[in-house]
Every structure is written in C-alpha cells, then in structure tokens.
Amino acid sequence: MENSAEPWRDPALPVDERVTALMAEMSLEDKVGQLGSAWLGQRAAGEVSPMQDALPDSLPEHGLGHLTRPFGTAPIGHQDGIERLAELQRKVIAANRFGIPAIAHEECLTGFATLGATVYPASIAWAATFDPELVGRMAAAIGADLRAVGVHQGLSPLLDVVRDYRWGRVEETLGEDPYLVATLGTAYVRGLQSAGVVATLKHFAGYPASRAGRNHAPVSVGPREFSEVLLWPFEMAVRDGGARSVMNSYSDVDGLPAAANEQLLTGILRDDWGFDGVVVSDYFAVTFLQTTHRVAASRAEAAALAIDAGIDVELPSTHCYGELVALVRSGQLPEKLVDRAARRVLTQKVELGLLDPGWTPAAGVATLDSPANRTIAAEMAEKSVILLANTGVLPLEASSIALVGPCGDDPLAFMGCYSFPNHVLPHYPGVASEVAAPSLLASLRNEIPSSVVSFHEGCPIRDPDRGGISTAVEAARAADVCVAAVGDRAGLFGLGTSGEGCDAADLSLPGVQSELLEALLATGTPVVIVVVSGRPYALGDYADRAAAIVQAFMPGEEGGPAIAGVLSGRVNPSGRLPVQVPRITGGQPGTYLHPPLGGDSAGISNLDPSPLFPFGHGISYTTYAYSGLRLEPAEIPVDGTFAVSVTVTNTGSRNGAETVQLYLRDLYAQVTRPVRQLTGFCRVRLDPGEQAEVTFSVHADRTSFVGRDLRRIVEPGEVEVLVGSSSEMLPCVGKVRVVGAVRVIDGDYVRTTPVEVSRKGVG
Template identity: 65%
Template sequence: MTRWHDRSLSPDERAEALRAEMTLEEKVAQLGSAWPGNEQLNGNVAPMQDVFARGGVPFDQVRADGIGHLTRVFGTAPVSAADGAARVVALQQEIVDETRLGVPAIVHEECLTGFTTFGATVYPAALAWAATFDPGLVERMSAAIAADMRAVGVHQGLSPVLDVVRDYRWGRVEETLGEDPYLVGMLGSAYVRGLEKTGIVATLKHFAGYSASRAARNHAPVSIGPREFRDVMLLPFEMSIRDGGARSVMHAYVDLDGVPAGANIPLLTGILRDEWGFEGVVVSDYWGIAFLKSMHRVADSVGGAGALALAAGVDVELPDTLCYGKELIELVRSGEVPEDLVDRAVHRLLRQKAELGLLDPDWAPKAEAIDLDSPRNRAIAREIAEKSVVLLANDGVLPLAAGKIAVVGPCAADPLTFMGCYSYPNHVLPRFPELGIGVEATSLVDALRAELPDASISLRAGCPIRDEDRSGFAEAVAAAEEADVCIVVVGDRAGLFGEGTSGEGCDAEDLSLPGVQDELVAALLATSTPVIVVVVSGRPYALGRHAGAAAMIQAFMPGEEGGPALAGILSGRVTPSGRLPVQVPRVPGGSPGTYLHPPLGGNSAGISNLDPTPLFPFGHGLSYTTYEYSDFSLSAKEIPTDGTVSVSVTVRNAGERAGEETVQLYLHDVQAQVTRPVLALAGFTRVALAPGESRRVTFGLHADRTSFTGLDLRRIVEPGRFDVHVGPSSADLPCSGSFDIVGSVREVGPTRVLTTPATVA
C-alpha cells in the first residue's frame, strides 16, 4: 500500500505523500476541471459559456493526467437520479482505471434552491430563507439537500451566496440572504453547517464585494472603501468559515478598486488565509480566471491569467481547464511561475480529497438512485415557504372568507414564478420544453381553489410579466368589479442573462414592477373592490403608489410549495410570521439605500429634497395575532471592553391565535471615531407563543459585537455609550436602554465573538 493510501495518516500527510509522487503535468491537472456533457446545452447557464466551453475535446484527453473536479454531471442536461449516478460511476471509473495514479475527481453541483438537477425538490430562494429569520430551519434544509447529493456521488455544493445586498436593482438579489451582514452570516453559517455535517463541502460565494457593483449592474466594477468592505461585505464569509466550518470559497467576478478578485493577493491570501486561518480550497467562479485576460485585461494570455490567479491563491479552475493547463506548465518550466505555487494549491486540493475519502485504498466509485423530491424534502420546502411569506399590510380583509374572489395578475397561474433563477426548472429546462418543469408544483390560483372549495374563484391574467401589453386590463377590471375581493398577483419570472426579470444578468433599471404591472394594480385599486396585492419576486419593488391596497403580501420566490403556502396564509390556515430581510421602497427611482446607514444616509431635514424612508422597513412583518413587549432590563449599566451584558424582554401573545414572533435586537453606537449605522441588527430569535402565553427572551451581547474597523483600519472595541433596542422590526422598537463600555480601546481579531446567543424561558 502506498503512503498516500494509508488511512492512519493525517489528510495533510497523505496529500503531501501523493504530491511527491506526481509529475508537474499531473499536479497541474489536479488544479483543473472537466465539464463532460456541456456540448449538450443549446444556451448559457453560465456567463459566456458559448465563448469558453470546450465541448469538442474528448474526455479521455481532458483527464489524461488526472482531473481535480467534475462539473455538473447532474446539472448540465436533464438526467434521472439513476442515470446521473451511473454517469458519475462511469466517469470516476475511467479516471481511476486510465490514469497513472488513479485519483478520483471531486464532483460538484449547484445547490442554491436545492440540488440543481432534474426532478429534485425546488426549495424557496435564498431571500426567502432570510425572511424566515430561522437558522435551524435553514440548516435542516441544507442537510436534506446534502443527503440527496451525497447519495448520488456528489462531493461539493456551490452554495451559499453570502453577498450582502446594497442595491435592490441587482439581478442576483434573489440569491442573497438580504441586506444585513449579521443576518446573512447567521443564516449562511447555518446553511454551511447543514452541508458540511452531511459530508458535502460548502462553497462560499462570491468572495467578495460582488453585490456592491456600480449601478447594480452584473459584473460591474466595485468601488468600496476598506472599512465598508470589511464591516459589511466580509463579515458573513468570516462567520461562515469560523462558525459554519466551510471548506471552500469561490472568488467573485468583479474588480475591487481596479484589482480583479481572482488576482487579488491581499484578499485571497492576506485576509482569507493569513488573517482568518482558512485552510480549505479556493475555486474560481466559472471561467473567472479566463476573464482576467478577456474581460479585466490584466493578463496577455490564458497562461498568464492562470499565473496571476495561482499567485493570488485560487487553487482550482472551474468549470473547465483553460488557464491551468499547458501554457501554465510552460511558464513553470521556464521559471516564470514558481513550482511552489503549484505545490501549494495541489496540496490543498489533495488534502480535501483525503478528507472526502477519495484517497482511500478501497475507494470505489459508487452512487445510488434515490427520490430527489421525497416527502421529507417537500415538508421542509413547505415549512420554509410558509414561514417566509411576509404580511406587509392588512386592513382586516385577511384572512379571506369564502365568497366571490377575482384572482388577477401574470403570476397567479404560473408556478415557475415561485422558483429562483438557479432552480432547475428555470435554469436548464427552458431549453427542454417537452419535459415540463420536472416537479409537482401548484399555481396560486389552483392552490386557492383547493384551499377554499366553497369560494367562487375567477382568473384573469391582466397583463404579461414584462411585455407592455395592456389588452387584458379591461377584462381584469371587470372581474374585480364583480367580485367581493380581488387578489392581484404580480412580480417576477426568474431567468438568466436577460431571459427573466430577476436572476443572474437580469438587473433592473429601477424598482417599478416589470412591464405594465404597476398600471394593472393601479387600475384594480381604482375599483370599489378591496384589493390584496401579492408580490412574488426576487427583489423588493417600490409599492408606495399602491399603499391604498386592503392588504399587501411579499413572497420571495417560495419554491415548489409556494402555492399551498400562500393559499394557507390568505385563508388563515397559516399565521404569517415572515420578516423582511430587505426594505420595501416607497418610490422606484434613484439609487435605493440600505437600512444600515449612518445619520446622513437617512431622511435628514434640510439636507436633500429626497426622502429615502422605505414603505416597509427591514425586519417588518405582520401577523394575524398581536404581540406585546414589556419588562425590558439590562444586566449591567457598565461593562469592560471584553465584557457581556444581558438584554432581556418579555414577549406576550395578546391575540387569539397561536403564532411565532421574531424578536429583534438592535444596537446603536452613540459616538465613535468613524460614522456608524443609526441601527444595526445585533441579535434575533423566533418565539412560538400560544394565545395569552408569555416568554422571557434574553440576549447575551458581548462587547466584541460592538467592534468596527477604526481610523487606522484595525478592528476595535471602543469605549463609549451604546443604545440597545428590542422589538418586532427596525422601525418598531418599544423597548430601549443604554449601557457604557469602559476601559481602553481594545483591538480584536478573528477570534472575537461573532454572534449573540438568545435564550427563551
């Protein structure tokens, strides 16, 4: 038995033993990938796929010296679980049998709304997970996704997205966990734990700053200060590495102040590894290394692009080998690229293969066929969908009673509007229309008919999602006028690169509803019939012009169980409990802001004629019951710079329905050496309460949670006065108090306390 097969050795020792046996060609081959079957696609599922795809190169040539990763065996073209598993086995067996060292590849897949393959459960989009404010539920979902992928031979998932939203016009808002870095970090860490504990390597993306692109345009340059970059953009990645245990990071496409992320040594080595101690594998976003030559133009050849990325700390090129190939080998042999850089990267990749069992002597390619849309999966998908729906406004029209109901709008009868851009039905199946959507999914109107069998329900589309066609307005208005209540269902249809109104490469000019949907809603509101506006979207849209609606509901692409979940909210079978992870703007124009702003970012009288106050604030969400907050207390009025203060409050369900309240803790630094947010989320927890029941919620707030990047770019805890607020949203905080941090300024680093635990008694 060779040394690298010896399971009694550590993964590091086994990786080093194998690396020592490799030729330069074999080492560089491990840093590449292959996308077998990519030629089957007749459209892009990744940016510029048509330019970079290597569909004509036979697999036996690609894997001649070995291969690091196999790309999307399941996610490229429709394949059953059984056939996909057999394909994995065949490809792995060929690699093992036909290469000198016989080292299997890591198989990776997308998994942002579930395992992105034909027939797999389509869970809600990430923005909907964020609306649950429920890390435990997110972890259960990701563990179920991981179990399915692991069963069919997959090793790595390209999720979660940890980009913090800064501008709602960005097309990929639906893939994010919202606009607060602490919320993103808490839920992102939970998702990572679910994957990693089930044996799947989680890949954090997109590192870093992608969501701060100019004018919210996909791949646009990022101009961001180092303080905002560290305190907002980097925090979720740090949390997901330290608290989640993520073993992989994917670099972003963008450039940061002129330096592409994929060639950024201070980012990929300085911060990620030297500061945070990350020991996992950095992978490129698809063709991100080749972009260094073709898009960023900081390299003059594919080999030169590979050299820049390798030096920065990118270990593996995805999804095909272009830059980590023959030209890079020539640069190493000529001495222009140190072979130590190759050794560094290949060691990390081989160590991960050892951790995954791919270097074991008795390893054999195996996978099993399973039900990828099992009852277990669907139950989790339903729970997330129900807990993610946000009741924005309600004048008493909800819950619905049986009667004459007009259902109007382009999203009312199309279950695909419930699914994100990285769901398989919207990501790949548009190229295969004969296969339908691959899973069972009920539209909202059909779900309502099942939910309210005694109601008389009519359906009118009114208009398309984005085409400027008003020919259906009159029929829709007539249906509304004849009904007791009208439900208008508006929003998005996700797609890729301009094929949808939300999703990767589907950025928005402003925050008006797509097409003529705003005009449709306005026409319905002009009738005497009460109108319930249901927005099913991947981003928040400006709804100020529709503030006269009897009720408003926001659903952020609630997945295959979205129809029954929304119907249950409307009927009252489900008590709404979702909260906004982003604000809902009042007006569509301008560059929308985040709630996480310093004083001058808000509505400052006399400063500007424009008021950025949202229609509905971060953390907002109504219920069919009412909650009361009382008995606020702080355990201390003064703590040292390394101390902890307990913040407690009693929450009571004062209504007649059982429900779940999301108790939110916010922090305000009264005076600091740099401008600080007016409010920042510092803790949260969901509390289930029966009618009349009270629970005592206590947050343990460590002084480290007040830390920020100071004038000299060191992260510090600074003495001073801090206000704390507790309540149901960032704009509804009935309980407040203050405490002082005393002592000297204390520098903190990556070992600082990152979270605020909550106990419920």
C-alpha cells in the same frame, strides 16, 4: 497499512502524511491536472452559462480536479445521472496513473439543481424566515441528496450582502444585514457539510456592491465598508462554520479583480482567518482576467495571476491552468505555487474519502423530491411569506375571488433562477420538470373550496401587453375581493426579470404590472396585492389603497399552498423582511444600514429615502407586546458582556411566531456608524396570552467596528440598546456604557449573540 507501495490510500495514516506521500510521487503534470476541471457533454440545446459551448468536450490527461455539473447541465434522470457520473469517474481514474477520482460539484442555491429534485425557496426567502435551525435542516437534506448520487461539493451558500436592490442576484442573497446573512449562511454551511458535502462560500468578495446594481460592474467601496459589511459574513462562515471551500467574486474592487487579489484570497482569507480549504474560481473568472478585466495579456498570464493570488482550482474547465506546466518549466512561475494548490486539492480529496481503498461512485437514492424534503420545503415557504399590511380583509372570507396577475397561475414564478426548471429547462421546452408545484390558482381553489375563484392574467410579467387588463378589471368588479399576483419571473442573462444578469433600471414592477394594479385599485373592490419576486419593488403608490399586501420571495415548489394558506388564515404569517420595501422607485439608500445623513433628508434634500416597510417588518393575525426591558449590568469593560432581557406576550387570539430583534446603536464614535444595526434575533412561538422572556448575551465585541486606522476596535462610550419587532418598531430602549481604554482586536473575536428563551406561561 492497506498497501505499503501506496501509503496515500491508507486511512490509518494522518491526512497530511497521505498527501505528502502522494505528492512525492507526482510529476508537475500530475499536480497541475488536479487544479483543472472539465464540463462534459449534454450542451447541444443551449447554454446555462456564458462561453459554455466553447469548452472542450474531452477529459484532460494527467488527472482532473473537478467534474462540472454532471447532473445540472441538461435534463437527465437521477439514475441515469448516477450511471453517467460513475462512467465519467472511471474515465478520470483510468486517465491518470494514480487512479484519483475527480470532485463532482453542483449548484444548490434552491436545492440540488437537477431534474426532479426538490425546489426549495430562494435564498432571500430563507432569510425571511429568520430561522437558522430550519436553514440548517434544509441544507442537510440537500447535502444528503447530493452525496447519495455521488456529488461531493455544492456551490452554495451565497454570502453577498445586498447593497442595491436593482442587482439581479438579490434573490440569491440572504438579505441586506451582515449578521443575518452570516448567521443563516453559517447554518447552511454546517447543514450541508454534516452530510459530507463541501460547502462553497460565494462570491468572495464585493460582488453585490457593483455600481448601479449591474452584474459584474466595478465595485467602489471603502476598506471600512468592505470589511464590516461585505467580508464579515464570510469570516463567520469560515471561522465559526468551518466552510471548506470559497469561490471568488467576478468584480474588481477599486480596480483589482478578486481573482487576482492576493491580499484577499491569501492574506485575509488564509493568513488572518485561518482558512485551510480550497479556493475555486467562479466560472471563467480566470479567463476574465484576460478577456474582460484586461489585467492579463494571455491565458498564461491570467493563470499566473490567479494561482499566485490563491485560486487553487479553475472552474468550470481547464481553460487557463493548462498553461501552468509551461510557465513553471520556463521559470516564469515558481513550482511551489502549483504544489501549494495541489496539496490543498488532494487534502480535500483525502478528507472526502476519494483515495480510500475500495472507493466507488454512489449507488443512488430512490427519489430526489422525497416527502421529507417537501415537508421542509413547505415549512420554509410558509415561514417565509410576509404580511406587510392588512386592513382586515385577511384572512379571506369571500364567496367570490378574482385572482388576477401574471404570477397567479404560473408555478415557475415561485422558483429562483438557479432552480433547474428556470435555469436549464427553458432550453428544453418539451421536457417536464418532474416536480409537482401547484400554482396559486390551484392552491387557492383547494384552500378555499367554498369560494368561487376566477383567474385572469391581466398582463404578462415583462412584455408591454395591455390587452388583458380590461377583462381582468371586469372580473375584479364582479368579485367580492381581488387578489393581484404580480412580480417576477426568474431567468438568466436577460431571460427573466430577476436572476443572474437580470438587473433592473429602477424598482418599479416589471412590464405594465403597475398599470394593471392601478386599474384594479380603481374598481372599488378590495384588492390584496401579492408580490412574488426576487427583489423588493417600490409599493408606495399602492400602500394606502390596497386592502392588504403580501410579499413572497420566490417560495419554491410549495409556494402556492403556502401563500394560499396565509390568504385563507390556515397559516399565521411569520415572515420578516430581510430587505426593505422602498417607497419610491428610485429611493436610496438601498439598506437600513446607513449613518444619520444617509437616511434623514429633512431640510437637506427634496428626496425622501425612507422605506415604505423597514427591514425586519412583518405582521401577523395576532398581536404581540414587549415589556420589562432589563440590561444587566448597565456598565461593562471593553471586553465584558451584558445581558438584554425582554418579555414578549401574545396579546391576540391566535397562536403565532414573533421574531424578537435586538439592535445596537453607537451614539458617538470616531467614525460614522449606522443609526442601528441588528445584533441578535430569535423566533419565539407563543399561544394566545402566553409570555416568554427572551435574553440576549451581548459581548463587547459585538459593538466593535473598524476605526480610523482600519483596525477593528471596541471603543468606550454609550451604546443604545433597542428591542422590538423590526428595525423601526423598537418599543424597548435602554443604554449600556462601555468603559476603559480603546481595545484593539488583533485576531479572533466574538461574532455571535447567544439567546435563551424562558416560558412564563399565560400573563
């Protein structure tokens, strides 16, 4: 033993023994200290979160659970940040009698959110890759950078399943399908935690289903949709990914805020799923129980509700949990609730090595935007760009190109709302981002040096300024081809057109960009529409007139070269839609996961909700053929497994990557079911003429659903099996029969669909 007087510092002892020994020596005040947080200094230039400037700027007594965003609050060089964090940790250690450091956490939705760090594509772009291995590699790189500078916890991934494209935070999500969200989110968790950094699942749960897509709005969903769609990715990330932290949702579901929902934070998360990590509050969520939800009349009542429900640590500061000592002393709150939360926090600190003898803050890393990081960012960007339509004008072979549009010469359009340049630097207009991010204009000129590329903004992203449209139109008329770069600028709370608090009234392009497109399309010059955005916009008015349409979901610092590479043909596009592209600006539903009456409006309604481009869609500069569907066996018991095999052939003249997608459809069930649902997917790279056999192993659990009595069941009956390149392009169709009595799933079950690829050579 290193120190017999302090057994909690002995790495040879089991974690639980170390924590028990420490808690036996701690006072109530010491334990409550571990449940709080502090957001200190560097806030004079502006807030990056509501209420931020109202926070205390000093360390509390009796210890501290978390240090909030020591790097990501203001522009600070990473070496200065390391030194500042080390100084803060020394103060935290000195301020509590046990010398316990704090857990330092940071945002990492598009990479480490600090000055000079790599800006990866936004989460919606990760989803467009359909590549969990790449997402895992990116997360491991992010985790390594965080750990190297002394950060222990990352506030990512976001596992909210998109339900309404108007919601501002669509860009932060992994799309509208729970299996895609779950698979990629779990890969991110494993990658980040492989670097020794705690991943935080958010926002648990219901947030993306807010009414009218409005931030923080109430959520009205039934228990079946809540379980099957909104909870499901969290379950996979907890049970299969081993996530060590969860953050609550701001929203209330049917009148009950998540921060005060014991059934959610304790019953489902811990009792049902076996989660044994730490639940942290979203920023100010405990306070909001009093100030916005009004289910508590005071900070003390809010604290009592939250800790009873299962929130262990209040973030970003100790605004309400400071009342816990008085609540316990007065008999209004059982001390066992404080003990429960403190044990979880201290367990995590022991697991992170913060109580090991000789622990010191990190020494640092040479650069946070290394060549290795940029290579991953470039691969992610290239794989995420989606070619939606092409009449043959792409790849570009033009001697003159008119690049028009507000996203054409603005690299910030490539970055999400939680990227440091868009999240923090708007408050510091004189500070450079320190990250090289070429614009589309610079990238096109570099990519196609034989072409003369002119640029005209045409109009701003949001402001109704039409003054530049006529000049842009003249430039388009004079060119061989026009590339119209339109879309979003990410921001926070109304400062952008996409991002947290930047919700949309409808799905028309922001500002007067639609007018710009109409004017360009009227010139007669072939127009390639490039949408750089955080959400899908309705493009039905342009689809029949555009020469090509490209969708790039905020592709990060390497987005310019990636888009230019697709336009030139250097990159064969392989991205696929993780959300649908609407046909009309008010088209609903906002997801392909609908029962029959949710999509077929013929004879029922005058509105057609069908998408312009469906979930999973994306085309290439080569072509692929599907053949030879085999289902073995064609009949399985309610706990059995069947294999789905199909041959995919590259029938074109270029190598490329096809995303093979497997969907299931329950033909008849005791409750309404989606017309089809993604059940497996696999990216397959093929040379011209090459064939591969893709085999999915589907357990009967993958046909399960929440039945009439709200229990998950596998029901006997016929299941349609569909394989193809999108949710609507499914040339291979068969049926499997599930036989036996209804099986109730009580406990764990199979959530994944393993896949194998066998190369067959040239066909």
